[in-house]
Amino acid sequence: MSFSLATWNINSVRLREPIVLKLLQEEAPDVLCLQECKSPVDKIPTEGFAALGYQHMIARGQKGYNGVAILSKLPIEDVGDKDFAGLGHARHVAGRLENGVTIHNFYVPAGGDKPDREVNEKFGQKLDYLTEMRDWFHGDRPEKSILVGDLNIAPREDDVWSHKQLLKVVSHTPIEVEHLAQTQEAGGWVDITRQDIPEGLLYSWWSYRARDWDAADKGRRLDHVWATPDISNAGHSSRILRAARGWEKPSDHAPVFASFDL
């Protein structure tokens, strides 16, 4: 059986409803995980999604900021959320499919501008968030699980347009990369995207601030798909739908896809 999934930081699910529908219609993943919905759960426009066959949704939301949702064609059971680092933000939700696969959907804090927790509280919160993720997965090692989301870190040199120029830029600093690696290791997570696409520059985010994002191509791979070895050991394939960054009223993130032979 094949199972397909996409993860997409949508930067307002209400404003972006048309392109979410476009993605569901054209690409039709079994499951779509969204981050930065920026909406209370009861204001997420679910009707159109349901009409396309996505009749199941689990979500966490708050007014204006953050928010995560899992849209699914398949029945999915809400198995809770965790408030890592005690921020009181809607940044995580988990669901379980009837085949027993658990899906974690994360929106890791961006971390502010300065990569120094002494002067920038947000950077400390980002590191603490990752540390608590690490400890949680270490204490309860996941099985038959997939973790996706905007992790707000581009770990590899070829996950950014310039490793050297981004070493002191939040999202690519060595301390963040180390925290992400420890979280990954603690859960036994395999980076599915990079297992499938091991070579070459790979981005999932391009700033709104570039004059021409496509020509400048100063991207970063902030959005990730991980799986536990019991899943990664079977076949899988991945792609990033860069074209979606050029759709009408786009998110600054492109959706990352993975298909699994379960």
Next chain:
DNA sequence: ATGGTGGATTCTCCA
């Protein structure tokens, strides 16, 4: 070193 854009909400925060 700076400012550039975009979204939700507001007398500005966040990314």
